[in-house]
Amino acid sequence: MIYILTHYWSELIQGLGYTLLSSIIALIFSTIIGTMFAIFEVLPNRAMRIIGRIYIEIFRNIPLLVIAMFFYVIIPMYVAKIDGFTAGTIGLTIYTSSFIAETVRAGIQSVDNGQMEGARANGMTYWQAMRFIVLPQAFKIVIPPLGNQFINLVKNSSVLAFVAGFDLMYQGNSIASLSLDTINSYMVVGVFYLIITLPLSYYMRHLEKRLA
């Protein structure tokens, strides 16, 4: 393990950087998109609710790898040339957004309806009430599940290895085939993943206990 660490340090750090970069970009955008579709789902407008439902159900029930490969293979053929990292991150964003939408929707629905009614009765518009009253309370509830989504995101970002995204898993693979020492290479990569995910998951457990 020490040999792998010292000889392939720069590749590992680069891989870690790409993994984190992809996860953070995907987290930001999937939170935005997910929240948008979650709001669609609680709107009084029926058509919007159906659109939200369809988006969530479709992308929750298709494997992440198929979505990522779709962007890697199909989009360059018909639309625009994009590299593996972009394609993987877009796939990751779309896939995760459907899970976040489901989480945020549950959060919004767990906020008492009286909050919305009270805000409306005080002269706020629907959007104002949503933005200033309901969503802040909903986000407080969904922070632990969102944290778990981020852990999943870091783990799932390993699909970038399939689409030449230069992430940790990709580097681990090339190190394994260069050094011919598969066991130690994968163990080092595993340790790198655990450095990110394990503290996060313990922190989330702690947070869940405190908020419960």
Next chain:
Amino acid sequence: MQNFIQAYSWVNIRFLLEGLWVTVEVSIISIIASFIIGSILGVLRYVKIKYLSAVVGFVVDIIRNLPLILIIFFTYFGLPHLGFKPGIIFAAILAMTIFESAMLAEIVRSGILAVDYGQMEGARANGMSYVQALWHIVFPQAIKKTIPTIVSQFISLIKDTSLATIIVLPELLNHAQIIYGQNSAYILPMFLMIAVMYFIICYALSVLSRILDKKLA
């Protein structure tokens, strides 16, 4: 349009369905094995035997926090260096089982924690031993509570089976790649078709999970 008609010839569809069958088979074997192992690990973590529970808990946490792809690589490319060479299907099932067992261990443990402690006390007060009370009273109630979660875990397992395409497991995605490898005009039709196939199976299961959730709650 012509591409689509040609791509969806019966030969190709049958080839995809064969892949789908492997996907389902691997998923079912893995979920059954991991349900058994996961239950044991979950109970071991719950009962708090000195050292043992802590070790089990730590191992479960480590596996849960690793990407599944890494575990697949490890079982297929790593194990032969330790002197054990599994076949492709066995390596895939082994990797899925290791990963899912850890997931289910956590689910089962939280299910047991959700059972009211009075159940255990009542069983003990009626003369059952700790193990009897756990096995006959607490565990069945815990499983009943966790069934919807286990079904959704099964859904993600079916989706995750696609990752095993990297070790050339002949499952759905791999078969689609073989078909569009022969003719690049089939790429889009194949992607749409496998998306539909995955969607039908996973959506049906998610509806089932929701029904079970309502019924068992």
